[in-house]
Amino acid sequence: MSGMHAFGKAQDIAALMNRRRANAVAWNLVFILSTALAVLFLLLLVCSIVDSVFGYAVLTDEIEPSALVPAKSSVGDFSRQELEEVALTRLSSGVLRRVEHEKPIAQRSDKDLRDLVEHYVVKPKVLRTWGFWDSLTKRAEVSAFIARNPGSYASFRSWLTPSFIVSDQSADPLRAGIRTALLGSLWIIMITFLFAFPVGVGAAIYLQEYALDTRLNRILKLNIFNLSAVPSIIYGLLGLAVFVRAMEPFTSGALFRSFTDNTANGRTIVSGGLTLGLLVLPIIIINTQEALKAVPDSLRMSAYGVGATKWQTIWYQVLPVSVDRILTGTILALSRALGETAPLVVIGASTFISVDPSGIFSKFTTLPIQIYQWSARPQGAYRNIAAAAIVSLMILLLLMNSVAIHTRDKIAKKKRLES
Amino acid sequence: MNNHPAALALHHLGAATDVPKERPILQLQQVNIHYGQFHAVKDATFDILEKHVTAFIGPSGCGKSTVLRSINRMNDMIRGSRMEGKILFNDHDLYADQVDPVLIRRRIGMVFQKPNPFPKSIHENIAWGARINGYKGDFDELVEQSLRQAALWDEVKDKLKQNALRLSGGQQQRLCIARTIAVQPEVILMDEPASALDPIATGRIEELILELKNSYTIVIVTHNMGQASRVSDHTAFFMVDEKRTGYLQEYAPTEQLFLNPQHKKTEQYISGKFG
Structure with missing residues (x-):
């Protein structure tokens, strides 16, 4: 048999060639799809984690800052004098004694005192949190929730902060760290x-x-x-x-x-x-x-x-x-x-x-x-x-x-x- | 030097006849080598003369490389290999119990078929062997001297810090020879040292072998009969029997073996009838 005929006629060769090409394209698609699927799930994983890290938290304070110092809605706005005063008058005697023993109130830094007041006096509590995506798309739900809970307020926060890294374990999720x-x-x-x-x-x-x-x-x-x-x-x-x-x-x-x-x-x-x-x-x-x-x-x-x-x-x-x-x-x-x-x-x-x-x-x-x-x-x-x-x-x-x-x-x- | 093969061969054959002293540095006595159940080489007995070039030729599977590797106990590295008989090196049995194969390999160096420099600098390729063997002298001097002996110095003297793998194949092989020389062996075993090289690089290796035989005993395995006739003083022709066991068919001065073979098999092989 001659070499020409061993591989069939010209149109047979062309048809086979087309099938071979189609085959290669199909497999190529399968590989691209499986790679895409893997990348998709990886992205989903990252998104779902990151989604929980940022978003609205609705908080409520046990004692609102404005009740401590009139017309000041945040502990951050308190002056040094006001901080010391609040600390001395509002801390329970046991806590005050321990805090004074560690380091006298007068010698503590502003930030330190603010933390003290936040933690022991204002005592913010998380009522509910929203993920990043929900925070963007469901603002109305957040507002409705605040309306239903008098005294609550929303704050958009990142749960991953430098203080989260350097704080130790705590029963309060706002203060807990790793x-x-x-x-x-x-x-x-x-x-x-x-x-x-x-x-x-x-x-x-x-x-x-x-x-x-x-x-x-x-x-x-x-x-x-x-x-x-x-x-x-x-x-x-x-x-x-x-x-x-x-x-x-x-x-x-x-x-x-x-x-x-x-x-x-x-x-x-x-x-x-x-x-x-x-x-x-x-x-x-x-x-x-x-x-x-x-x-x-x-x-x-x-x-x-x-x-x-x-x-x-x-x-x-x-x-x-x-x-x-x-x-x-x-x-x-x-x-x-x-x-x-x-x-x-x-x-x-x-x-x-x-x-x-x-x-x-x-x-x-x-x-x-x-x-x-x-x-x-x-x-x-x-x-x-x-x-x-x-x-x-x-x-x-x-x-x-x-x-x-x-x-x-x-x-x-x-x-x-x-x- | 004239590179023409025939001229080289004539030049060499003329010179071989007036070698003054012929002392056997290696004596193989009834050497039998097995790999597990397989009997690779049987009853090889012959002497290798000091400061001569001895070539091992023969068809594939005849055991010539196996015999070569048994001389510096490289076969010990192959699992299941077993050697019987004696190999005397300066009258000492290489396979005696108290003999350390590491020391043998320093005194009987080896150059392999494929150039295999260490993946380090040119300098380190030469210095390393000497260093691990406790060389106390000046390393730069040793490197230069070894490279000069291997006819590589002029080509690499400006790039000693360069990785040896960047050299050409022929240069790498000469570096491997220089590396072997650097530990100052008495014998250099070469397992088809030019088979992976082009004809020009092969020619340079052959010239080098002729140079080196003034200082070293050289044993070379080759498939190239022209090369055997050009570089060697003695030739050992190995054959393989029907059970695929190799044996020494004929051993003679190269001139005699090529011009006047005693066995029919030898004559057929060197005339290219099989192989």
């Missing part, structure tokens, strides 16, 4: 990194570079893969049994006579950090193994060829070219740890503490736990601060990742130019 949870998260992630990075990279180096290809080692590698798929709550149970209970003398700090907080027992930062460390260990091991696998054998051979030992080959040649991949894997693993809630709840992280962690033997709470706890409350304002905390967590993640990626790129650049 400082304690933020510090808890940072401490935990530090312990997780210090534990999981060296152990994970070490294990991966052993498995990839040293371990012989025996049945036992193959089973070991397979199981590490399986471990990375174990639900995180299981790690919480493990952490509870091992770190909180069995290793209590160590994890509570009793062994080191470091009673920073002796109510914590084993439910400390070090227990939480180690539990999350176990959780991300398989991820770091797998990522590091993949990074080492990607280094061509010819590089190892050339190092052996000039009389390098196995360790010199790994340390001076293999690790420098795989370090950026290893760090990428570690960044991903730590990001996961930063967002984990379940295992920390299981090991008994505190849900309501206002004492900042002071070391690795302190009790703690973390941002995800704080978010979970706030979003579970019925009052509307807690949902808003939960959203603000979510935004803070995302910003923290972005910050952490960009610092890590920047460091990684600097290392990679240095490696390329290395003399």
